[in-house]
Amino acid sequence: MRTATAPRHFAVVPCAGVGARSGADGPKQYSPLAGATVVGHTLDALARVARLHQVLVVLGPQDAAFEDHCPDFRGWIARTGGATRAETVASGLDVLASRGARAEDWVLVHDAARCLIRAEWIDTLIDACAGDAVGGLLALPLADTLKEEHEGRVAATLDRAGKWQAQTPQMFRLGVLRDALARAGAGVTDEASAIEACGLAPKLVRGSLENFKLTFPADFALADRLLRTRE
Template identity: 75%
Template sequence: MPTLSPSRFYALVPCAGIGERAGTAGPKQYAPLAGGTVVGHTLRALASVDRMQQVLVVLSPNDSRFEGCVPQFAGWVARVGGATRAETVSRGLDELARRGAMPDDWVLVHDAARCLVRAEWIDALIDACVDDDIGGLLALPLADTLKDERSGRVASTLDRTGKWQAQTPQMFRLGLLREALAKAGAQVTDEASAIEALGHAPKLVRGALENFKLTFPADFDLAERLLRTR
């Protein structure tokens, strides 16, 4: 059983996707942004967290661009990514275990395309979850009215009470997360979903609106402005 005092913290960044909706000329994580690249800004934030033992980036097996786009990165790289996010994260967890991470160690999985994350938000997640039996994730309570769509028209208005928008990092013990992903299958879209499928209730830790995931072309313009005005 996990102890209440973790020994180490690891960050795992799945970076094997292609970002089809982003409209970039290649994988969106390598798109230029505010004097660097999307993933470069992400990794700098993770590396600035003092309690982080190591950062592992999980790439596609045929990735040939990472080192050229992030030449200053001093963490771990593994070209073992899969066809889905869940497969990539699962293989990354296996890699962490091969490199000495223990089942009771915490793993913070973070999207490569959430490049506006700040070290203080990551520290807040660690502080909130370090003594929790399960772990948790950054998230935001929904503020907007939600509509169900059918053929481009509103079909109904959805109740937003108690609804939260999941962000990353998502922080769980390595052993528990490996088990959860193995049982949940390759189609889960975030780590918390796999943990929930085991019957657990991850902790919700309030994040920040600025910690959005770059998905559509307009997101890059907004991220550029935010990064340059920090």
């Protein structure tokens, strides 16, 4: 009698960006932060998630710095990153497939620059999506008044009801996500957008305000303080 094999969980960390808005001297993922680097904190959190079968970091083809900044990383590395996030993630999915990941396996895509992620938040996402037909993402409902801008001035106030701010990880089946990204092209800014373009509705799983993406110079100082004051 044949028995079905339970789907495994893989993480993909796109790490090929240059961080042009961060003001950092070099790629922001390698910026020093609270005794480590930005991506070092991210990978440390992922390593604490027992249900992750493997973590794959996708670097730019010319990246020769990762091993110096993350000497203790024991996951997979691929230097196949592209010019956009979507291209980098798609190449990571190809690498997973080439290394034995199956179409029904789950993939959790997480930004290298969301370095305040906690293992328990990732476990919450896995629990919420494990039995879901589509998958989902960590996100937060918008709390602030939302303005539309035109030439530096307010053009309109938008209704914030029902609007959420997307975070990562975003968790979808390998085969479905691979096909969705191929259909959507390089312009999508997150995996959920590609899934939505296929007519599917990802599940929203409430995340944390701390799980922000380091983008601007002030973000680094805030992240440093939060990391240093954690228990």
